Amino acid sequence: MSTATSSRQGGEWLQSWDPENDQTWDKALAWRTLWITTFTLTMCFVAWFLPSAIIPKLNALGYSFSKQELYWMSAMPGLAAGLLRIAWMVLPPIMGTRKMVALTTLLLFFPILGWGVRVQNPSAPYWELMVLAFLAGIGGGAFSGFMPSTSYFFPRRMQGTALGLQAGIGNFGVSLVQLLTPWLIGFSMIGFLGGSQAMKVPGKPSKEVWFQNAAFVWLPLILIGAAWAWTALKSVPVKANVRQQFDIFGNQDTWWMTLIYIMTFGTFSGLSAQFGLLMGNLYGSGNAAIVSGSGAAAKILVPGYAVPDPVSWVFWGPLIGAGARVLFSPLTDRMGGAIWTLVSGLGLIASIVYTIPALTPDTSSAAALQGDFRQFLVGMFLIFLFAGIGNASTFKQMPMIFEKRQAGGVIGWTAAIAAFGPFFFALGIGVMGATLFYWVGVAWAVMCVAITWVRYARKGAPKPG
Known part of the structure; x- marks a missing residue:
């Protein structure tokens, strides 16, 4: 994008900024910007996915929502993120x-505070929790502003690495909140901010927890991140009003890359x-016990079957996907x-097909169930791996495919649409069932492989990119 030379002078606004000119490019400023925005983006992902760590436990904390209500609540942050990314x-x-x-970082304070308050007493109406879930989507919406903004500070030859590091480390916020939540709720480290709750899981003794810890622990870090950004960041003056930014929609590659990024980040965020x-x-x-079928599913007792605790496993998927995005970003700079x-795309096709049989568990014996569960985990982890690789590669492609003025807008737009992943996954699995929805994923990946090749x-x- 071309730099503005008129109204934005001095203070936070940089003058004559050109990262492609090695003689004048301030490398230290670029990397400082990257690390500050990466830290705050990590907090954004924490806020976005905090509901995913809380919602599955709401009924155990005393709420009485149906499975469909929980699916819709878990879908709301994704719906919000997609809409807010457009803004x-x-x-x-x-x-x-x-x-x-x-x-933006400061705005995260409010939904996180709300979740910390509302888990302490199971009296919040459904609509209020839906509002909190929607507000958590601010953290997802921020991605479409943070990533293009960071791209202004780096030359094209380094944008694959820079954007991959920012997005990949930011994505670690998903695993961070899912990994730390089971540990944080286990002791009264900030008990003065609220009492304990009794978490009741069928078939297990009641457990004393401090679920507000899962939210309140992030509030100081959010305030630190907002203050750090306000005092240390600079801005690149760019000529691009809203009307100019929307001319990306006349470029066919905007639409092709949107479809592809739905395959990669839509899958990562949705899963x-x-x-x-x-x-x-x-x-x-x-x-x-396991639950099989759909709708009013019946519990089927399988003697000898060790029921997995989802909180012991769910953080691994996002961790694998985020790690792949970081590790493969330098390779995309070298190889395209x-x-x-x-x-x-090819890896996603294979891994989704491998996972599909495990979406209908064999309840005939404990051994069969355990085998299906292992296949389910391996398949899901492979899906996260290949989605993470694609997240890195697409963000290398876009600065290469589009002229500099358009690249930031395309990054923001594709990220906005792919952020609907959690919403469409919740809707698809809830309405179509997991198996049919996964076959739709296979068909989508086949389409994207064809687009990428041609x-x-x-x-x-x-x-070529």
Whole structure:
């Protein structure tokens, strides 16, 4: 994007900023910006996925929501993130990096505070929790502002690594909240902010927990991140009003890359939000019981079957996906993004097909159930791996495919649409059932592999990237 030279002078606004000019590029400033925005983006993902760690336990804390109500509640942060990303994608040129990052981070304080208050007493009405779930989507919406904003600070040759590091480390916020929640709720480290609760799981003794810890522990870090961004960040003056930013929709590659990024980040975010609920619904939530079927599912007792606790497993999937995004980003700078997007699509097809049989557990024996559960875990982890690879490769492709002025807008737009992943996964699994929905995922990945090969990856492709 071209830099503005008129109204934005001095203070936070950089002058004559050109990362492609090695003689004048301030490398230290670029990397400082990356690390600050990465820290705050991690907090954004924590806020976005905090409901996914709390919602599966609401009934155990004393609420009495139906399975469908819980699915819809878990879908709400994804719906909000997709809608809010459309707004956030136009903010970087308008607000600048400093104001946008600092104020967005500060907004996270309110939904996290709300969840910490409402888990302490199971008296909140359903609509209020739905509002809190929607507000958590602010953390997801921020992605479409943070990523294009960071891209202004780096030359094209380094944007695969820079954006991969920011998005990948930011994605670790998903695993962080899912990994730490079971530990944080186990002791009264900040008990003065509220009493304990009795968590009651069928077939197990009641357990004393402090579930507010899972929310309140992040509040100081959010305030620190907002203050750090406000005092240390600078902004690149960019000429791009809202009307100019929306000319990306006249470029066919905007639409092709949107479909592809739905395959990669839509899968990552959707499965991250639904992994725990899906595992619980398929493989049980009692001492020796599993839930099979759909709707008013019946519990089937299987002697000798060790029921898995979803909280022991759900953080691994997002951790694998985020790690792949970080580790493969430098490879995309060296080898190009298109080839790795092709690998991602082919890997997703194979791993989804491998997982599908495990979506209908064999309840004939404990051994059969355990075998299906192992296949389910391996398949899900492979899906996360290949989705993470694709998340890295697509963000290398976009700065290469599009002119500099458009690349930030396309990154924001594709991220906005893919953020609907948690919503569509909840809706698809709830309405279609897991098996049919996974076959839809296979068909989508086949389509994206064809697009990638024809448009970007083959020799002589129109837009190699």
